[in-house]
Amino acid sequence: MTNLKLITPRKLSGFMELPPYKQMVLDQMIDKIKKVYQNASFMPLDTPVLEYSEILMAKSGGEIDKEVYNFKKGDTDICMRYDLTVPLARYVAMNENNISFPFKRYQIGKVYRGEKAQKGRFREFIQCDADIVGLDELPLVADAECLALVDKVFKALDLKILNHISNRNILFGYCEALGYKEKTQDILTILDKIKKIGKDNVIQSLLQIGVSQENCENLTNIILKEGNFDIILSQIEGLCNNDIFQKGIDELKEISSYMKAMGVDEKSYILDIGIIRGQNYYTGTVFEAMMPDHPEFLTVCGGGRYDNLAGFYTDKKMPGVGLSIGLTRLFDLLDQNNMITQYKLTNIDLQIIPMGNTLNECLQLQNYFSNNLVCDVNYENRSFKSKLKEANRKQIPYILIVGEDEVQSKLYSLKNMFSGKQWNLSKEDCKEHILNNRI
Amino acid sequence: MTNLKLITPRKLSGFMELPPYKQMVLDQMIDKIKKVYQNASFMPLDTPVLEYSEILMAKSGGEIDKEVYNFKKGDTDICMRYDLTVPLARYVAMNENNISFPFKRYQIGKVYRGEKAQKGRFREFIQCDADIVGLDELPLVADAECLALVDKVFKALDLKILNHISNRNILFGYCEALGYKEKTQDILTILDKIKKIGKDNVIQSLLQIGVSQENCENLTNIILKEGNFDIILSQIEGLCNNDIFQKGIDELKEISSYMKAMGVDEKSYILDIGIIRGQNYYTGTVFEAMMPDHPEFLTVCGGGRYDNLAGFYTDKKMPGVGLSIGLTRLFDLLDQNNMITQYKLTNIDLQIIPMGNTLNECLQLQNYFSNNLVCDVNYENRSFKSKLKEANRKQIPYILIVGEDEVQSKLYSLKNMFSGKQWNLSKEDCKEHILNNRI
Numbered sequence: 001m002t003n004l005k006l007i008t009p010r011k012l013s014g015f016m017e018l019p020p021y022k023q024m025v026l027d028q029m030i031d032k033i034k035k036v037y038q039n040a041s042f043m044p045l046d047t048p049v050l051e052y053s054e055i056l057m058a059k060s061g062g063e064i065d066k067e068v069y070n071f072k073k074g075d076t077d078i079c080m081r082y083d084l085t086v087p088l089a090r091y092v093a094m095n096e097n098n099i100s101f102p103f104k105r106y107q108i109g110k111v112y113r114g115e116k117a118q119k120g121r122f123r124e125f126i127q128c129d130a131d132i133v134g135l136d137e138l139p140l141v142a143d144a145e146c147l148a149l150v151d152k153v154f155k156a157l158d159l160k161i162l163n164h165i166s167n168r169n170i171l172f173g174y175c176e177a178l179g180y181k182e183k184t185q186d187i188l189t190i191l192d193k194i195k196k197i198g199k200d201n202v203i204q205s206l207l208q209i210g211v212s213q214e215n216c217e218n219l220t221n222i223i224l225k226e227g228n229f230d231i232i233l234s235q236i237e238g239l240c241n242n243d244i245f246q247k248g249i250d251e252l253k254e255i256s257s258y259m260k261a262m263g264v265d266e267k268s269y270i271l272d273i274g275i276i277r278g279q280n281y282y283t284g285t286v287f288e289a290m291m292p293d294h295p296e297f298l299t300v301c302g303g304g305r306y307d308n309l310a311g312f313y314t315d316k317k318m319p320g321v322g323l324s325i326g327l328t329r330l331f332d333l334l335d336q337n338n339m340i341t342q343y344k345l346t347n348i349d350l351q352i353i354p355m356g357n358t359l360n361e362c363l364q365l366q367n368y369f370s371n372n373l374v375c376d377v378n379y380e381n382r383s384f385k386s387k388l389k390e391a392n393r394k395q396i397p398y399i400l401i402v403g404e405d406e407v408q409s410k411l412y413s414l415k416n417m418f419s420g421k422q423w424n425l426s427k428e429d430c431k432e433h434i435l436n437n438r439i
Numbered sequence: 440m441t442n443l444k445l446i447t448p449r450k451l452s453g454f455m456e457l458p459p460y461k462q463m464v465l466d467q468m469i470d471k472i473k474k475v476y477q478n479a480s481f482m483p484l485d486t487p488v489l490e491y492s493e494i495l496m497a498k499s500g501g502e503i504d505k506e507v508y509n510f511k512k513g514d515t516d517i518c519m520r521y522d523l524t525v526p527l528a529r530y531v532a533m534n535e536n537n538i539s540f541p542f543k544r545y546q547i548g549k550v551y552r553g554e555k556a557q558k559g560r561f562r563e564f565i566q567c568d569a570d571i572v573g574l575d576e577l578p579l580v581a582d583a584e585c586l587a588l589v590d591k592v593f594k595a596l597d598l599k600i601l602n603h604i605s606n607r608n609i610l611f612g613y614c615e616a617l618g619y620k621e622k623t624q625d626i627l628t629i630l631d632k633i634k635k636i637g638k639d640n641v642i643q644s645l646l647q648i649g650v651s652q653e654n655c656e657n658l659t660n661i662i663l664k665e666g667n668f669d670i671i672l673s674q675i676e677g678l679c680n681n682d683i684f685q686k687g688i689d690e691l692k693e694i695s696s697y698m699k700a701m702g703v704d705e706k707s708y709i710l711d712i713g714i715i716r717g718q719n720y721y722t723g724t725v726f727e728a729m730m731p732d733h734p735e736f737l738t739v740c741g742g743g744r745y746d747n748l749a750g751f752y753t754d755k756k757m758p759g760v761g762l763s764i765g766l767t768r769l770f771d772l773l774d775q776n777n778m779i780t781q782y783k784l785t786n787i788d789l790q791i792i793p794m795g796n797t798l799n800e801c802l803q804l805q806n807y808f809s810n811n812l813v814c815d816v817n818y819e820n821r822s823f824k825s826k827l828k829e830a831n832r833k834q835i836p837y838i839l840i841v842g843e844d845e846v847q848s849k850l851y852s853l854k855n856m857f858s859g860k861q862w863n864l865s866k867e868d869c870k871e872h873i874l875n876n877r878i
Binding site: 006007008009010011012015016017018019020021023024026027038039040041043044045046047048049050051052054055058069070071072073076078089090091093094095098100102104105110112114123124134137139141142144257258261262263310312313314315346347348359360361363364366367370374375376377379380381390393394 | 445446447448449450451454455456457458459460462463465466477478479480482483484485486487488489490491493494497508509510511512515517529530532533534537539541543544549551553562563573576578580581583696697700701702749751752753754785786787798799800802803805806809813814815816818819820829832833
């Protein structure tokens, strides 16, 4: 190989690759999320990363979005999945006869978007989704179930969130009542910017598309309503006489009562009429969870109700409701802001350091300790001093020094690397000591 | 959406997609493997699925293997990884200054090979790899560590295996000693087929490339040697006078002594000179684990020692040793052969069925039970009878019937769906009963 020209090792930009001690914490977060989903009786699904382009691009009539990774293999036109919702739709439509509804599944997996690379944006990222899909109908209590799950999952992650909940029918109905039914989508797009560009600019934009001055006030007033469910609902109830608007009010009331029954922490959610969400497949409940101590993180979890999940693939009506956590981005934010306190450079509890010709004895000891502890043997051909330095650097809590004398006496030098204290102990006492003192 | 032409939902062939109750067991297997790797002080790494083609295709000088999924995004030539070893090589070369060696990492992830679709072959499959990478040198005890890991991981999976171990230097040295140094690769390729095509056909092929009749006998004799390490080593030791051959013998002896010290079950491995392994990057220890009760499963885990892992990317010498389990194929074999006994159609311990207007009370009860049990509420608008039938079909172990009377009395009807027995109990007694009787 010496004649080969070396290739500079590099990875694609926009792809997260963590050092193992950080990956360990990310994996622990995944395990916690998984456990919450499982305890809420969601079952796992793992769809392929690759799908027929025709399937993934159904909503754009087969046209490939420029963000999507797309290629041909032989004659097959293939896309990498860009979310977990479209594959779910494909799955339920394909297996509708074998699924028992409501179908509660979670999927934690990587999705791909070839977006312009920029800080905090990833082209490969982990989504943690949980959805409930019904056949023909899905009671509103399913929405509350997903909202309760948001509370539970962030409690398990030990992250304080505030879930901003709304119902699309409120603004749909209100626009209709004000006489702007045809302009609803344009109005919502403008209103969605209010926190970014401010009320005055929003009113300018609304005026430009023909909304009256008075209705500009009405719309910007309602969109800024946020707070306790009962209070906000009492403020907006009766604002207009419209069936769709009233449906939104009724659904929010019903969901609120379920959430109370479910014991969802009332400090963890509010009604926020300003929650619009981009995806136009949402038809009722919508929500975005944020971290009140870090509003700059923006939405860390979002979701809502969609009344026709698999409409591109089947005639059957499959209403669903779900939530999604963009874990790669969330982890990156926590890491960048030094909010991860669990980092440990190693998972080793005890490292055995052989001195002289004691390797086989050290391996026997490792075997003894390994039932209860993560124990390795430092078998490198390096000096004791450099091994000690390395154990220190790695923050290994305990080392066991095993020389030929120790093998004879069966008493080994156990050293606590944090306190510097050292003991001569039998292997049984070593194990007991470490187990009793392990953090 | 009613005017849309429906798109038939389908997935790409060669991509495994399990129903959730099977996925649950596959996930449990992954968790078990992960735990064994972690307990052996390996740390997790998660490299991207996509890499620069130049990096992944370094060994073929940039030429794209036809099995590899490859595409362009803008000007970037991208490949999907086809194994986890090349990304590991890229990672260690890229991060050599930040890594503390020996670097022990595991990676469990999907890899992609666009092979011809056939039964039991997957285009997307999970590999579970663990490797130890050294800088400049890596003591032979690392090989034994990986071999011990094979034993542990299959014990954790409750699968009986026999690990066939060899060392490439044996056959390299033997070929050299017989005067066929230049023909070594051809000879090994032919010998590798002996179990498929039989000894006579192998001899025919060897004769054709110029091996003498006597040496055909010698080669087919040595290649068929398998059994207890001490016995086989004593049989082949002294077969020839060659340094490389002797190096193989010495390494096997050393590894054998480490494995004994590590307490590896001696019934779980043999020395098998016939283990050649295709990949030409192996330089010493090679192994393939098989299931003795299912020889038709072929190799379920393999690995070995490679003396220059990252030679395409760095001048530094990084010897490594590792193992890999092709989990998707293994799971498929176990499933196809009805060897998976853990299947449960649901993870629900208790399902609450509301009767009449008791949904909110049911949600409160669910909240109460959820700390200890997986409990859901069947809130569907269906008859009690059909709910009972569904609970039966799903094999939910317990149901709790909550009508308006039960809400009044605070005594609920708990029914064991397997025995058919039924009790009237307080919620506390329900919980205790289920916890005490849970399988």
